[in-house]
Amino acid sequence: MLMLSCPYCGVMADETELMPGGEAHLRRHGPEASAEDFKSYLFDRKNPKGVHVERWVHSYGCGKWFHAVRCTRTLEVFGTYPAQTHRPPEEICQSVAQRYPDWQWRDDGEDCETNSDSSSEGET
Numbered sequence: 001m002l003m004l005s006c007p008y009c010g011v012m013a014d015e016t017e018l019m020p021g022g023e024a025h026l027r028r029h030g031p032e033a034s035a036e037d038f039k040s041y042l043f044d045r046k047n048p049k050g051v052h053v054e055r056w057v058h059s060y061g062c063g064k065w066f067h068a069v070r071c072t073r074t075l076e077v078f079g080t081y082p083a084q085t086h087r088p089p090e091e092i093c094q095s096v097a098q099r100y101p102d103w104q105w106r107d108d109g110e111d112c113e114t115n116s117d118s119s120s121e122g123e124t
């Protein structure tokens with residue numbers, strides 16, 4: 001079961017208390033953007049098998065939106081932080097990088113990146 005700590009009220013909530021909001025830190029283009037950029041903003045989402053930065057809302061708690069960095073393959077959670085930030089906090093990035101050395105946050109609006117299968121823990 002996925003457990004996330006709400007960064008606002010501090011509650012360790014399971015997924016039945018939360019609602020997912022999809023990929024975090026999407027780049028919204030300005031009015032001069034092309035139709036292709038706008039289409040990409042509306043529809044193109046990453047769905048990685050690995051580290052992902054996501055939006056969540058504590059829907060049956062304080063009702064606030066926050067971001068979570070987790071591995072979609074192992075459900076390992078690296079941290080949560082308020083939604084009013086433009087990138088994951090450095091300590092969360094370091095935590096992910098310790099587990100996945102090839103991972104790094106990209107500030108250009110792209111999502112996290114991992115070289116797939118850099119970790120090969122056995123699933124029994």
Ligand SMILES: [Zn+2]
Pocket residue numbers: 006007008009010011058061062063064
């Ligand atoms: Zn909360």
